[in-house]
Amino acid sequence: MSIKPTAEGKPTFGVEVNVIGDDGKPVYGPNGKVLKQKICMADAKFSDGSPQSLYFPAGHPQEGVFKGTAILLQERGFDVTDLRTQCPHFKCKPPMLDCCCCRLLYNQPDFCDVESMLETHCKARGFQVLFLPKFHCELNLIEQCWGYAKREYRKFPASSLEADLERNVVNALDMVPLVCMRRFFM
Template sequence: MAEFEKRMAQSHEGAELKRIPLTLNPGEKEVITEFHDESGFNALEYKMKAWLSPRQLILQKKTRGHLIHVSDLINQADGRLDAQKVIYPGSNSDARWDTEQLIIQMKEAISIFEEAHPDCQGLFIFDQSSAHASLGPDALHAWTMNKSDGGKQCKQRDTVIPESNPYPELCGKPQKMTLPNGDAKGMQRVLEERGFDVRKMHAKCTPVCPMENNDCCMACLLSKQEDFANQSSMLETLITEAGHYCIFLPKFHCELNLIEMYWGWVKYRFREIPKKTFQDAKDMAFKYLDACPTEVITLIRRFIN
């Protein structure tokens, strides 16, 4: 973040935020942060506290109702990026939000960002989740490989033997992960091509590998290799190949994601209104998602600053 910050526009703090002219080195572009997050609105969510007369009750529904799932991005320059995606997951409705849907959204978000800021690079910031960390279908997975070649195992992408390999003469050499006949290579062949003698090593520990261990079995040894251990997720690959940046917040630190201020304002208003139907809930959600006031946006911009 310290390196990125050198290329981010700052503002004078005061009654109004006034942009400080940004000085860039030749070839550098301004960096604009795009904070991403997802939030859910249940159709029957309603405030939990109210003023009542003696013996008066509010009968709350036992269910929270149908879910409205929102995925959005927010930044200092524009507020919302206008790449919002809303789905209604449920047994007879949309599928649950997943990596595939996020990738589709991010392709559109990158296009919108580049149109709005043609001479800038985006720094897309995400929280930690399994969807954000998902690897591609041809990613390097030691634990899904067989000991021997062929058989029922996924075909993985070709790789390059990392510079950290203990046998210098093999470092930097390309390594194919399939045989000439198209069969997937097994762990034993892959490790032997990297210089390891694994003839007396078993394929995988049962039930799990011992703690603090790097070479108890072939799968453990291979999974610790740099190219297997340090793979980019599909999300990160998409963003970096488009010429932008991608980072992930520390786990369990939602307070570092400023979009939570936006969710908080919207949900507070959403819960103040009783909803009788799912259409009422959708109308209220969209009303307040589009109604975040200037003072909240200013607070978010001060947070970024």
């Protein structure tokens, strides 16, 4: 993000995403790679919850141009006159609160707590996403289901026939008690 609005003639700040066709699937180019397009970022939020566009509105002389971090912060009531754009290589020193415009903006609640697309999609469909701590699969309740199924699987007679193995897997999974599954989904 630049501190100033995007200069005239330069592509405005945005994010690159896959081109999605009418069938909801990515569109591929002649080179076999997924086609990309640049789109504007979604609105930020002021502390009162109202939207803050990151781009100048219709009718503005720089309509559709990225405002830059300084203006975004000023619109939030911050005085950034003497604030540097960004600490070198964005390696801010603790406490990393308001040492530079970038850090100050990134510390704003709406910037810190951006919802992932997964959460947005699930919420819209009435589901709540619960993220488990990374690298701690033992906390994932589905592991208890796998563990139970594997223990039951080992009780079946040994066989090298694919049909036997497939049947044993299905039977072992079917033997997982519902109470175990319920704990996973509740």
